[in-house]
Amino acid sequence: MTNYINGAIRESIERAKMLISKIPGAKDLGLYFSPLARAATTDIQNIINSLDYLYNDVDYSDASNLRQKFFKFKKLSGNLAEIENVVIAAMSRITPDDEFVNKLVYEICSEISYPLPSPVASCLSQKYYHIYAEYGLLCIPLLESDFVLHIPDVYHELGHPLIELDNPKVEPFKKSLGQFNAIVRKHFDDEIKRRNLNKSVPGEFDPLLVYKSTWLEHWSIEIFCDLFATYTLGPAYAWSNIHMCAKMSWDTYRLPTFQKISHPPNEARMKAIILGLNIIGCKSDAEAIQKKWDEFKHIVGQRKGPDFSIAVPEKLLKDAADLCLIGTRNIGSEIYNVTNQNKVNLLLNNSWKAFWKDPEAFADGEAEMFRNFKASF
């Protein structure tokens, strides 16, 4: 297998070179995708250098280190696959709608004083809204460039790079998340210790361990992104979240059993969002949203299980809301207020107001309203 790994490395170097040649040129990239192309080229070149180093490195070629050589090869192959599947794929599927969504995302970032460069937006997501923070690539489903009610999800996605990237500008936000995680860890550690004292069977599985790791690895990030969206956009984010739940996720109180799950239960997210709205003074909106959310839960027949408040203590959600507001303020982002006159903010909040004024009539006017909005760019 020593020959195999060296052959595999050489083949990967050729694949990487081929991948560079697949990056479109200026004409095909258009105005917005050039930074992505430059980043991808640099990263692929770095991977080629690392593969070359691995091929030639004497220590890694020692027979005792064959496993480590395989590990490093696998990791570099993974990095290459990520660029191929994410970045090159996005650049190869540029659509006419990309121009509008890039202008829209830039406008949002300007309005909220986003501390990082505006991400590049691509309009061909097959997996709802999502972002690759490292590449600054935001993927938006195709139809979203013609409809308005889900656009608030862009604000949630903008929260992820604030957590993932190593950049001094986002350190205050990460610090707030870190402080929140420390509270989460202490809360569950204390509860676990208390339960251990009362355990009848030593070594019995405790779901609190799963709740703790799920919070620390996934939920705290999602809740912070929800709160960042709430603080920068306002009530429209909450409405959009209910809209998303109605279409995609009725598991309002879903908890992890033996394995962690990626997203917090919808009830936890909505509670955090509503707490956030109350903190920034949107009390009447918060009440209206709470009422509709309760109606929705009643209609879809979701009931809270006995463990819900153990897995999602209200106090943690309140701590998240307080700390995320501090983090959002400390990175200099604009907090929503009712007198906000920013173009996209007004469009999204007014659209939801118009929707609730007459939900059945909204679709008739949406296309024209959005056409006028697009023309304003």
Next chain:
Amino acid sequence: MSAIGLNANTYRVTGKYLDLLNDFIVKAKVHPDKLNAQKEHIVDFLSKINDESSIDPQFQLLSSIIDRELRCNHEQINTFMTGLIDLIKSNDFIKSIPKIEFLVDTLDNENSEALAKIKGE
């Protein structure tokens, strides 16, 4: 509702320190007498993982992943990390390498799983 943002974060954070751990294993096997700089670096990394008062979300994530895996083996993260740091400081590489390999396996599994989810597998 996409989990790609979360998986991209896990992929990046778990991948960030794999080279540090792998390079240490390689050097420890071939040149155990020339490890001073790497020793300091790896002890610093392990201490951060073991720091219960850390407010760095990346180390909190890594600590949680390792803690979860150690629990499956009925081990405590604090005991494991303290023991490993002592072994490295005392140049006991025969005993420390399998423990570092355990960390590599743990982070690599999480890294591969996150990448598979990003690619939609």
